[in-house]
Amino acid sequence: MSTTPPLSDADRAHLGRAVALGRRGWGRVHPNPMVGCVLVRDGEVVAEGWHGEFGGPHAETVALEAAGPAARGATAYVSLEPCRHEGKTPACTRALMASGVARVVFGAADPGAESGGGGAELARAGIEVVGPVFDEPEAHSLNPAFHHRFASALPWVALKLAVSLDGRIAEREGVRTTLSGSESAAAVHTLRAGFDGILVGGTTGRVDDPLLTVRGAVEPRVPPVRIVLDPAAAIPSDAAVFEAAAEVPLWVFTRDDAAEAELERLETAGASVHPVPAIGPHELDLGHVLRHCAVAGVGAILCEGGGRLAASLLNGDFVRRLYWVVVPRLLGTEGVPAFPDVVGSDAAGVVWTPAEPARLRGPDTWITLDRREA
Numbered sequence: 001m002s003t004t005p006p007l008s009d010a011d012r013a014h015l016g017r018a019v020a021l022g023r024r025g026w027g028r029v030h031p032n033p034m035v036g037c038v039l040v041r042d043g044e045v046v047a048e049g050w051h052g053e054f055g056g057p058h059a060e061t062v063a064l065e066a067a068g069p070a071a072r073g074a075t076a077y078v079s080l081e082p083c084r085h086e087g088k089t090p091a092c093t094r095a096l097m098a099s100g101v102a103r104v105v106f107g108a109a110d111p112g113a114e115s116g117g118g119g120a121e122l123a124r125a126g127i128e129v130v131g132p133v134f135d136e137p138e139a140h141s142l143n144p145a146f147h148h149r150f151a152s153a154l155p156w157v158a159l160k161l162a163v164s165l166d167g168r169i170a171e172r173e174g175v176r177t178t179l180s181g182s183e184s185a186a187a188v189h190t191l192r193a194g195f196d197g198i199l200v201g202g203t204t205g206r207v208d209d210p211l212l213t214v215r216g217a218v219e220p221r222v223p224p225v226r227i228v229l230d231p232a233a234a235i236p237s238d239a240a241v242f243e244a245a246a247e248v249p250l251w252v253f254t255r256d257d258a259a260e261a262e263l264e265r266l267e268t269a270g271a272s273v274h275p276v277p278a279i280g281p282h283e284l285d286l287g288h289v290l291r292h293c294a295v296a297g298v299g300a301i302l303c304e305g306g307g308r309l310a311a312s313l314l315n316g317d318f319v320r321r322l323y324w325v326v327v328p329r330l331l332g333t334e335g336v337p338a339f340p341d342v343v344g345s346d347a348a349g350v351v352w353t354p355a356e357p358a359r360l361r362g363p364d365t366w367i368t369l370d371r372r373e374a
């Protein structure tokens with residue numbers, strides 16, 4: 001395997017296209033990674049493919065089947081190292097070798113013990129292999145939850161907040177405030193589709209009364225579990241989250257000394273109740289909550305606020321990505337702060353770096369940042 005000779009602009013453009021194709025699997029392939037593939041012969045794109053459904057054919061197989069004999073002598077651009085693992089589908093390395101491709105350029109290394117190493121296998125078979133092309137931050141930012149799984153027993157946690165220019169998330173305490181625009185609202189539903197769980201703090205549950213379901217352009221293969229942290233088991237039985245409890249699971253985490261009658265009330269209303277230890281009157285042990293989620297197969301969690309839960313997650317070093325939605329308003333000193341009591345992570349050598357370019361959605365600016373060790 002080699003990363004020389006250097007990639008041409010055309011190589012980079014085709015690899016970028018493979019990444020973009022891979023993103024079409026959002027909401028449908030996780031916990032598998034999103035992967036795209038472009039086959040190019042004599043400068044012409046002969047086929048494209050992407051992994052579109054968990055358990056379904058991989059990007060390389062889709063593109064090779066579409067190309068047929070035109071794959072012979074082509075370059076395959078793949079966003080992730082081709083797998084060499086015979087699992088639900090045959091190994092992509094075998095399909096690439098059988099197709100007669102001359103060259104494989106891949107973006108990110110596959111960290112899997114069984115699936116990884118496909119690049120070296122292709123090189124041993126006489127195919128010119130270039131990759132991994134992406135450095136680690138770039139590779140991880142494409143499929144962060146997938147890569148996180150190989151490094152941590154806890155779920156990958158992303159935090160999304162809509163924040164005014166003066167760092168506020170609601171007009172004042174106890175008031176539901178619609179801050180972001182309709183374009184952002186649509187984007188949030190698409191975002192939710194790519195997660196296993198959607199998490200909110202108890203105050204957000206009570207004040208905003210959200211449904212927390214996915215109601216957008218992408219229908220998730222598995223609807224994300226709704227998760228509410230409600231230490232005293234005080235969320236009312238007629239809260240909106242209970243409405244869809246028969247179709248989409250609702251987990252309520254409470255203190256382990258919460259009143260038994262309240263726990264029963266929540267169960268009767270449709271929640272699955274999980275009593276856990278608390279570290280303060282209003283703070284459940286987040287490590288405990290997240291470990292519970294991981295064991296139950298919830299590997300990627302989107303926290304949608306509010307501010308105090310966001311601060312606790314940051315202070316506990318649990319947040320790996322921020323979706324920071326800047327809303328062009330000033331809410332003033334009565335507004336609810338985004339991060340009350342954040343202790344700060346700069347001193348611990350943590351930096352937040354852009355995971356993708358900032359994006360305008362209607363009047364709002366979406367900034368996506370990944371946590372890195374400095």
Ligand SMILES: NC(=O)c1ccc[n+]([C@@H]2O[C@H](COP(=O)([O-])OP(=O)(O)OC[C@H]3O[C@@H](n4cnc5c(N)ncnc54)[C@H](OP(=O)(O)O)[C@@H]3O)[C@@H](O)[C@H]2O)c1
Pocket residue numbers: 160161162163168169170172173174175176177179200201202203204205207208229230231232234281282283284285286304305306307308309310312313336
């Ligand atoms: N702009 C946005 O993106 C956005 C998003 C969400 C919410 N909001 C707004 O934010 C406000 C609510 O935010 P908030 O900061 O007051 O409260 P919050 O973060 O929604 O909820 C905090 C509550 O969650 C429970 N909790 C359990 N374990 C916790 C832990 N380890 N750390 C922190 N909280 C834990 C506690 O419930 P108990 O109090 O029951 O003990 C705690 O008081 C509302 O006005 C809502 O409209 C805005």
